[in-house]
Amino acid sequence: xxxxxxxxxxxxxxxxxxxxxxxxxxxxxxxxxxxxxxxxxxxxxxxxxxxxxxxxxxxxxxxxxxxxxxxxxxxxxxxxxxxxxxxxxxxxx
Numbered sequence: 001x002x003x004x005x006x007x008x009x010x011x012x013x014x015x016x017x018x019x020x021x022x023x024x025x026x027x028x029x030x031x032x033x034x035x036x037x038x039x040x041x042x043x044x045x046x047x048x049x050x051x052x053x054x055x056x057x058x059x060x061x062x063x064x065x066x067x068x069x070x071x072x073x074x075x076x077x078x079x080x081x082x083x084x085x086x087x088x089x090x091x092x093x
Contacts, residue, residue, distance in 0.1 A: 002027060 001014040006024035014022050020039045
């Protein structure tokens, strides 16, 4: 975010809603270029991370587990319900 009238409150609010950086005018060209390069690099890392997660999910995801039994279906549902948490799960059997 680039503003001519920066305040602490507006800086906090801008960062809270997702601003990558908060700059006030007058801006130094080299500083702006460096921040743009950092933002582009961050975007590239996030895109790469998303792609790698999708590849891992495709290779090691739940769709690779074989089973059509009702008990297996219930197990798959349980796995899906805790997959995005930091819960430890022990599967036996």
